[in-house]
């Protein structure tokens with residue numbers, strides 16, 4: 001990888017180069033993974049809140065003033081005509097039973113228990129006058145209440161935001177550690193090439209010429225290390241999602257957050273090798289210019 | 297083209313190893329620098345090729361006062377000087393050809409501009425068949441010839457050589473000295489630091505400098521040789 005098409009002033013492979021490659025690769029791997037987690041969390045949070053805010057539920061408690069059939073009919077009529085409502089569907093006994101099964105177990109529980117009848121209401125995107133609907137239901141249909149998931153919504157949203165914040169903090173720490181380690185390794189690599197700097201300097205090279213040679217060498221080193229880390233991270237991410245979706249996955253694994261598969265995520269991950277290259281490049285430039293500045 | 301006036305030099309906070317050095321090198325002249333080991337010959341050359349700064353006195357190179365020359369103009373002056381380092385200082389990861397081309401490359405030339413010249417120069421010093429060898433595979437004398445080729449490849453106005461015949465047999469030593477004399481005839485000012493008495497007999501040195509105890513004394517070549525023979 002030498003655009004000039006001739007041997008660079010730097011040795012192509014040296015012991016320090018191998019160390020630097022490894023360090024950059026490992027740090028890129030960690031950065032890619034944590035970036036994956038953060039972005040997944042962010043997406044998950046918005047999916048959860050979107051999914052919930054797109055729907056509300058009407059609960060119908062048995063009432064002495066109205067027969068259950070009329071109660072459902074009345075409530076459906078009122079809800080369906082409300083502006084902003086996309087669809088409304090009364091859940092059947094079986095639907096309710098299925099929803100409650102994990103908690104109550106199978107069997108004929110519902111026939112024995114006074115389980116409320118539920119109506120699932122899907123909303124159109126955009127603001128809907130839910131408080132008005134709640135009042136209308138309370139006034140018009142005895143035993144009807146509206147559950148707009150507000151409490152859930154708020155809790156989920158704050159949970160998602162706080163875990164996203166933790167994720168970003170972890171990412172920032174990894175970035176900081178990467179910066180420090182890459183700077184350290186680059187400087188160690190330069191130390192090994194001090195003789196080259198001195199000789200080329202005394203032969204009459206300008207500081208900028210030497211800095212360019214070094215920064216190009218270290219930029220490619222950083223990019224290569226970053227790509228190795230990126231590939232490893234991509235394999236890990238894809239592999240984990242594949243395992244989770246496969247039949248052998250433990251029961252419930254499919255409900256765990258899915259890590260991959262947004263193009264946005266991959267665009268972000270591609271930034272990692274670029275950033276690694278830039279860090280190595282600027283460190284090399286800065287260090288070489290400082291070393292040269294001390295020479296007459 | 298080189299003028300030293302009362303120059304003193306020390307490494308760090310150590311003692312002054314060069315004191316009150318004054319001399320001038322004119323264009324086209326040929327000089328030898330002798331003196332016991334540790335006298336400061338290499339240090340004096342370092343001052344001339346601008347690798348060290350004096351602690352006092354004034355140095356002027358090619359008509360420029362070094363003390364007042366901005367740092368970014370020094371590379372331009374260094375390019376007019378060719379140096380054969382005592383320890384060669386070849387770059388181990390580059391081939392013989394690449395090592396010798398380095399000064400031309402540093403000047404921004406393309407390989408097509410110097411390829412033929414470098415090859416010719418290398419075959420002249422007897423290394424025409426080792427173009428792609430790495431320095432680690434060369435003998436001491438071969439390394440020395442590579443170092444010499446690198447020093448002269450950019451046709452410097454001033455050539456400094458530190459013990460350039462230390463590792464070669466008399467035959468090659470003679471060739472190297474002939475190369476230096478040829479360059480000198482073409483107008484290059486040459487200064488060679490050496491212990492080698494045979495060199496002194498062979499070259500047209502206009503002056504022989506002698507460093508001892510940090511001071512520089514000058515002798516006309518003839519007087520020096522006569523003195524050396526008597527001793």
Ligand SMILES: Nc1ncnc2c1ncn2[C@@H]1O[C@H](COP(=O)(O)OP(=O)(O)OP(=O)(O)O)[C@@H](O)[C@H]1O
Pocket residue numbers: 307310313331332333334335336337338339340382
């Ligand atoms: N980088 C350095 N730092 C400190 N002291 C040095 C350094 N280089 C040389 N010296 C000291 O300066 C003195 C002169 O050294 P120099 O190398 O100039 O001698 P020289 O005449 O070239 O000797 P030789 O004939 O053995 O090459 C010596 O005492 C040496 O120890």
Ligand SMILES: [Mg+2]
Pocket residue numbers: 337338339382458
């Ligand atoms: Mg010496």
